[in-house]
Amino acid sequence: MKTLRNSDIVSEDEIEELEEELDGVDMSDELTKQVLDSYEEFRKYSINKEKSIEKSLEKVASKHDISVAQLKNNQRDEKIEIDEIDEDEEFITLEAQVAEIWEPKHDAITTVGLLSDDTGTVKFISFEEDTPVLIEGNSYRFSPVVTDEYDGDYSVKLLSNDSVETQVEKIDKEFEQSTDTEELNGFIVKLNKGSGLIDRCVQCNRVLKGGQCDEHGNVEGEFDMRLKLMVDNGEEVHEIICNSEITEQLTGMDIETAVDIARETMNRNDVKNQLENELILEHVTVQVTDIDGTLVAEDVYMNTQGDNK
């Protein structure tokens, strides 16, 4: 498949090394020749080997108006696990649960969040307008997505263009998140905005703002309970997110009760105020998981009994 070239500058050994680097890459002879030529040029101008490979792949891909991933055509057709993601610009197939949907921070981003399987978590992102709706908690098969490495961290990108389209299929699979939990202790000092009774978009689960979903606009909302606790241990203050289950465990208040309270006064804030009244300066121990910078409560217990006098 590849022609070996003899050259004064680039030795045979080096060509072999390059071939090993490109091992598994399925490029046509013509493209391979272009990459090798380009590689030689860069090497002549004192660019180191790794950089020369990177640059020459980019150069040839750009020349043909395709991505490096497409040039490498490095397809892993069998599904891999998240902890097997180890190469940049590679097409892979994943089966994972949508662990979190995040608020996109730029207009260009359609969907962004976190996927998880039995082996780990990975950030996913889509810039395509016609990306299928992904629902937090559901599991999907993504085939393919392209890997992206930045600063040592990997993420995966959903695609929808002329050459590649990510097939997204809902699957019935449960994954065991083997994420480490950390224990935090301290006094609850504040309930942050967004605590209490909230609405979620029935279509994608995003938290509604003023009845509006960032993605779906004016939609029907589903009630949910959430706490954003600030826990202070004397040295640091951490914000910890509690879902409705943990909230009920901590406060005894379930969604129905919260809805009743909000309906009584027609003021949703009364739920947060009541919870704040009960929770401020209660001492708690929380088991948290760090999900991409956000601390999520897995378990919580009060070290002080609420309503003591």
Add this chain to the structure above:
Amino acid sequence: MTEYKRNPAVRVSCTELERANTVVKKSNEQKSPRYLKLPSGVKANRVLISGTLTDVLDVQEDGSFLLGNIVDGSGEVTVSAGETYQQTAHDKLSDCVAPEYVTVIAKVNEVDSEPAFDIESMKIGKQPRDMAFDEIVEHTKNRCDEDDKLSDDVENIAK
């Protein structure tokens, strides 16, 4: 994620607060946060105080500004709550009938060149106070040098 770093409440005994006299400002602006230089070495913008509320004083005689005295066995400290700026705390304090076990988080302020403590949140009850005492003793000893008298004095906190 939080957009700014909230200052943690330094666990501190009344005797240590009695010995702290220097308030420093972060910048020269009027609204700049105040920090109290503690004898044990750290600067605190927020403090956790706990003990027994012994009296509530109505300074302006119209209920708009209340002072509370807290005694913890090692010393005594006065905390305050104004109707305008600390409404929730003010209401809670005005409902209190001393003596009561209280645990307070207060922000450091300066009044007439003296340190003052504005209540930010408070809780009544023995359990928060017991938890607070454990942490106050532990944290104070960690901050102090071993031979510092404060390290012994903090143990006077009543149990």
